[in-house]
Amino acid sequence: QTKQVIGVSIPAADHGWTAGVVYHAGVAKTQLEKMYPNAQIIVKTAKDANEQANQIQDLYTINKISALVILPQESAPLTRPIAALKAKGVFITVVDRGLTDPKAQDAYVAGDNPGFGNVAGRYISKALGAAGGNVVILRGLPTVIDNQRNDAFNAAIKSNAKIKVLDAKFGNWNRDDAFKVMQDYLTRFPKIDAVWASDDDMAAGVLKAIQQAKRSDIRLVLGGAGMKEMVQRLIKGDALITANVTYPPSMIADAMRLTVAHVAGGKPIAASTIIPSVLITKANAAQYYFPNSPF
Amino acid sequence: MQRLPVTGSSVAEATELIGFQNIYKAFGAVEVLRDLSFGVRHGEIHALLGENGAGKSTLMKILGGYHAPSSGQVLLEGREVHFRSSRDAEQAGIVLIHQEFNLAEDLTVAQNIYLGHEPGGALIDDRAMLRGAREVLARLKVDLDPARRVRDLSVPQKQLVEIAKALSRQAQILIMDEPTATLTLRETDALLDLMGRLKSDGVTILYISHKLGEVKRVADRVTVLRDGRYIATDDAANLTQDQMATLMVGRELEEMFPEQAVPASDLLLEVEQLSVPGWAQRVSFGVRRGEVLGFAGLVGSGRTESFEGLVGLRRHTVTSVRVAGRPVRIRSPQDAARVGLTYLSEDRKGKGLLVDFPLAQNLTLTTLDLYAHPLLDPAAEHRAMVRAARDSNIRAGRLDVTAGSLSGGNQQKLALARILEADPRVIVLDEPTRGVDVGAKREIYHLIHQLAQAGKAVVVISSELNELLGLCHRLLVMHEGQLVGDLSGEQLNEQEVILYVTGLKSQCPAGVSVRPGAAGASG
Amino acid sequence: MSVSDTPLTPPARHSLLARVAALGPLLGLLTLMVVATLLNSDFLSFSNLTNILTRAAFTGIIAVGMTFVIISGGIDLSVGSMAALIAGSMILIMNALVPHLGNGWSTIVVGMVCALVIGGLAGLFHGVIITRGRIEPFIVTLGTLGIFRAVLTYLSQGGSISLDQDVGDHYGPVYYGSLLGVPVPILVFTLVALLGGVILNRTRYGRYVQAIGSNEQVARYAAINVIGVKIATYVLLGLCVGVATLLYVPRLGSASPSTGLLWELEAIAAVIIGGTALKGGHGRIWGTVVGAVLLVTIENVLNLTNIISVYLNAAVQGVVIILVAFFQRGNRR
């Protein structure tokens, strides 16, 4: 059997979650190359959509890949470049961020962004109970996935009429910015019951701001994506962190596994694999704890 | 000439403080100084004369520690010295006043004067600095606030700061490279007096100037260079100004000022009620075709600002401007250029030339449209430069160097050549012979008259009274922003003009301007 | 201070050494290409080389305009945001035109014209505020950097703006097509660079730009319309951004808040690596072109090989940039 080159193109590690993606991709590469001696896997990271488009071009031109697993930095701008590769016969597996034209891909492995928002929204409305309360939101960066999550969250939280969303501002998936936004929320709103930080990196910043302001009105901070420090706090029984919502960076490894099995092992692959977002609570936390991952 | 004793022997006399021995200096392939030897005595004022580009500044920079000679020795009290920096030279008591300003424009006067020598301990003693600066300025009889930023000063004021800076260093040997080039009567007088006092304090002064009258007045001895070679040294008392000029140029100079032709009667430029806020009020005058009109005045009298206003470089108001009888509105230098009015700035380095640009590109800057069809033709620009170098006698080692590497006088000639390229109808020259040697001065004077005869109107702003008197048909005098005199004919003599210049005499009550047409009547 | 430091103008400019140093960026690029070929012989393949040049076209075209701005003594930090805004507006306009003009060339041409007009207007705005308003260009364009991108984010409501699929199919050849085997973006880049070179070195305007950067006062006294020339440099840059964007849109078919992120840094770096002084006064277009290609080549080489940790890509880029600058340092004044 001829050597199959599989390209993996993912965003550069610029915050916790993407760091997890890079980590899991690296781990999967080692495992899979051992499992399939006829497969060579090349992992590339890109800092933006433009660089990623360049990168997959290079993977095709120079490395002569036969399959590509890609977690697009952004959906729309990468649709065309990916379609161009598919037209040249490369097997395409898209991860997490759906392309604007699904015809450009062969397989799709994704987390569930609306589900992520939905699970979070339902948890908060339940946790605040019948009395309801005030909620502030920290959004990520202005992108399609952030819009999807935010819309689903808002829809879900409507189920509890007593809940009032005070404001939603961008924390840029960044601890620092989340810290500042939260500081200002605390100045502005005398009573906040729950914070949807929508990401564990941001939740870390939010917690520090609350700690500094010595505010006791906040009952709950909900992050997301299952960062190991947060899961650990959950296991320890932190007062504010009572739950988390998965959006596992390890989905890249799943996608790689499926793709390599397909092109190097001839196994069939489903057109679409959705990895659902689930609620982590103290009860099931242990199984989502990866101490070796950077995330 | 043959009676001049040539003392440039290679053995320095015992009484000599400074000895130059067989100095050579080359910049790349360009030889600037060749086998120069002469001595300077203790406590004398020793003038250094020579044409533009003769190598005077270069030699002084060698003495001041800014350049090293390519070969040859500099002796100080008979001992050979090797200065590796100006700081070394300063430690030996030698301080140089640069021909081109070396001031940090963002710093204040006092900060510049003390740059590198700030008084005080860990913290600078600002008060001592201001006090000290005020003292040196007072010695120069300059009334200048030492807390002002140099950027806001005029050219002459900057020159005075440059001098004050050197004075504050308590030099034993003071090198002055054309310190009076930008100064008017009064500051020049004060400076020459001060030089006398310094001399009696035992300071040795090396003095470069193209103003031979001054040389005659203060110098003890004179050394002449030509083309980087030593020519002669003699007591100043033994030489007339004409002899000095002859030595410099190497041949007899004819009459400095050309015959004046009679101007036509029609006015090429008429200006009514020109005011530049803060600098000049209601200045009105006219210039005839073929006329050379002089503007005299002290520093700060507003001549420069008036004309900068007129050509649209400053905010100004004016009742009317006519060029060749047609009313024009001038809001920018481009407007002025369009109607054939050009202005040569007195600030050569700051406003005149692009020192980092090649000569040709400086020459053609205002007249680029002549070389664009529609693409620029560098070959044509080069040809123009060759022509201009010949016509204006610009001496450069090669023509592809940058303007900044020309000697001061040659830069001035280049700046002048540029504004003539535009073939203007009315030419305003602000200090056109600043830093120019006698030979070249004469050429410029003749050029001015050729321009006048060719039917142009020429306005000359100058701080050299002799120049104005010899050159101009008519002289307007400004004092404190106002025209106070319109002198011609008999009135064109030094005593009379000085009375007006210093404000002791005025033709009209302050605020009432001289009518342009009234020239004849008052004369 | 040693004596040898002091000459007023370095006579060395004319020496052989200086001539070689002036070629610094080119030598850097060649060295890099040799290394790349040794690492992976496919580097020199025709398709890889055209890939590199095509990619260099975007920031390259912008960098040509930036060269003028920098030579004149200015700077423009907003070009990346401007590109994003132009891309977004252009797509919205074209999408809106489809019902009226169809999804063919008439729509696309109108879109392209709009790209140029928006770029030109943005440049005009910069130029006027900077010259008439007398505000540091750094500040003005730092401000518009935020403004342009924010407006795009608002237009896209945080998501992305996608071009109508059919229009995109017609528009595609502008990026993906080629003429005589040369991809269109490379042709346009070449054209822009040649034109830029001619304008800078062979026209009055170019000379004035250099003169103003060298000494603004002198230029003013020499009856040069300083304000007009300066404004024109920003307009020119705006137009270049417009051209780059109208080549870029068919490639990715969309615009989002992250479009054109950090292009300003890349464009400015290309200019400076190419040997133009950040303080203005003199510079050269070919240097800028080499600079732009060099930056893309570094990225390409990193994609071609696997020898260092992915985390260290940026470090390699940094080291190469410094090394290239070191090669050409003899040329600095």
Add this chain to the structure above:
Amino acid sequence: MSVSDTPLTPPARHSLLARVAALGPLLGLLTLMVVATLLNSDFLSFSNLTNILTRAAFTGIIAVGMTFVIISGGIDLSVGSMAALIAGSMILIMNALVPHLGNGWSTIVVGMVCALVIGGLAGLFHGVIITRGRIEPFIVTLGTLGIFRAVLTYLSQGGSISLDQDVGDHYGPVYYGSLLGVPVPILVFTLVALLGGVILNRTRYGRYVQAIGSNEQVARYAAINVIGVKIATYVLLGLCVGVATLLYVPRLGSASPSTGLLWELEAIAAVIIGGTALKGGHGRIWGTVVGAVLLVTIENVLNLTNIISVYLNAAVQGVVIILVAFFQRGNRR
């Protein structure tokens, strides 16, 4: 020159108008504060004001160092990355020291010293390469911008490096603590600013920095050690980055590839808004301080209100920056 030779009116610089214009950034800040108070009266609360000043402390401290670099005619684009690298290294060092020195102050002090040393060394590296290597500071620091952050990313393997929990608890007061009711970062910021002001305006070194920025040749002729002074500005800036970082680390107790992102732009903007010329020569520390506070205040005001779309935040920032610059333009040369 007698009294009668003095000009008719004092030059405009010394006029009332010029004095007011010189206060431009301060007026901008005050206006903004008035608007903010009208929008949300909590703005003026003690805790909000200390929040603002504390946040301003990081980029503010860096901006003080940057003021020196810019006045001397240089620039440093790498400060954000440098902060990230210092934070990461410092945390790793402290974590490694816990077994030996315990989790108390001795570990922390060693960590702090390391922060300063790393910052100083990075600055020294910049200074030497820029002066001795004669490379444009823009290029050198653009290179190290990539290098520093890449090294941190490598060290953290893309994730974040977290400080040992117990050390963090001991270290916390350096950020969260206060002295006489004033948070420590504000105190340090004040101290650094005062020191910076004294050094810039009252010491020889400060004077030389200005002289070099104004005219390097003149400085050299005045026998100033130009190279030494320039290197020292970068070292000073490196130390400032070190100080800022050692205040910052206890705040979040971690460093990640996104730590300090874009701080360089913020620091440079603070300097320029404060009235220092990008071309160097003159500047003022108090202006920089006001600039830093102003930038943070804009952000704070935007967070405190809800009147415009979140998507337009950056646009408001941009407009305010340009407006403030417009206020003080009279002050420009």
